[in-house]
Amino acid sequence: MQIIPASDHFLEEANRLADRFEFSCLSQKTGTPRQDFWLSLDTEGLALQQPDGSKLIIDFSDKQLQYRRLHGGGLNQSLAKAIGIRSSDKPNILDTTAGFGKDSFILASLGCKVTLIERSSVIFALLDDAFTRASANPEFEPIISRMTLVHADSTDYLPTLLEAHNCPDVVYIDPMFPDTKKSALVNKDMQYLKHFLGADQAIQSLIQSGRSIAKKRVVIKRPKKAPLAIDEKPNFQLYGKTTRFDIYLPYS
Numbered sequence: 001m002q003i004i005p006a007s008d009h010f011l012e013e014a015n016r017l018a019d020r021f022e023f024s025c026l027s028q029k030t031g032t033p034r035q036d037f038w039l040s041l042d043t044e045g046l047a048l049q050q051p052d053g054s055k056l057i058i059d060f061s062d063k064q065l066q067y068r069r070l071h072g073g074g075l076n077q078s079l080a081k082a083i084g085i086r087s088s089d090k091p092n093i094l095d096t097t098a099g100f101g102k103d104s105f106i107l108a109s110l111g112c113k114v115t116l117i118e119r120s121s122v123i124f125a126l127l128d129d130a131f132t133r134a135s136a137n138p139e140f141e142p143i144i145s146r147m148t149l150v151h152a153d154s155t156d157y158l159p160t161l162l163e164a165h166n167c168p169d170v171v172y173i174d175p176m177f178p179d180t181k182k183s184a185l186v187n188k189d190m191q192y193l194k195h196f197l198g199a200d201q202a203i204q205s206l207i208q209s210g211r212s213i214a215k216k217r218v219v220i221k222r223p224k225k226a227p228l229a230i231d232e233k234p235n236f237q238l239y240g241k242t243t244r245f246d247i248y249l250p251y252s
């Protein structure tokens with residue numbers, strides 16, 4: 001991945017990111033991106049430049065996410081019910097597929113501690129940048145303080161939690177599945193993410209590892225009418241407007 005700082009002012013930070021994530025840093029003066037996707041760094045933050053010229057920046061203050069936080073139904077929304085959050089019970093959550101961190105942000109805003117795992121260096125770098133910006137905002141800092149970001153592949157990371165006797169209450173999985181026409185219209189950034197990262201594999205082993213370590217449940221988010229992610233019926237299901245949550249109980 002190439003990263004191009006907007007000016008020399010951002011060069012040191014761009015070089016630091018390039019070293020950390022094995023990106024290549026091009027100077028604004030000489031650099032011309034040679035790929036469909038590339039990273040830019042300017043006053044707004046780190047952004048993924050997309051093939052249509054738009055840019056993807058993770059911003060926890062964005063209007064849609066704030067609407068969801070403030071008017072999304074609180075503990076009555078299907079995500080909260082699927083996770084099993086109650087006013088008297090705020091489970092510890094392991095989000096094994098962090099992505100843009102939106103679901104985790106909502107869960108943390110409802111009072112849960114959430115560990116977010118993201119394996120893509122590019123998405124992790126964008127998330128890390130969003131965390132830094134949100135932490136500086138007094139309105140979001142208490143929410144961000146409940147969120148911990150880990151750069152790892154969950155398939156490798158989950159067994160380490162079992163060894164360390166540090167198991168979460170809930171394992172949450174929101175993998176990327178092939179598109180429906182409707183979802184393609186609804187969320188362009190997610191379409192680019194799919195194009196950029198490809199569909200997620202090894203979901204079955206993630207669900208199995210999740211069921212070995214979760215103390216309370218494993219929750220898989222799916223499009224409402226999609227087939228099951230694995231060849232095994234969930235213990236129960238919850239439906240949202242466009243999504244469905246398949247819930248599996250731990251093995252023991």
Ligand SMILES: C[S@@+](CC[C@H](N)C(=O)[O-])C[C@H]1O[C@@H](n2cnc3c(N)ncnc32)[C@H](O)[C@@H]1O
Pocket residue numbers: 096097098099100101102103104117118119120123152153154155174175176197200201206
């Ligand atoms: C559909 S997105 C998740 C969206 C997220 N729930 C949100 O609210 O923004 C899926 C993300 O999971 C990541 N992912 C998929 N498999 C993973 C794994 N085994 N370990 C860590 N991250 C994974 C992908 O790189 C992608 O960023």
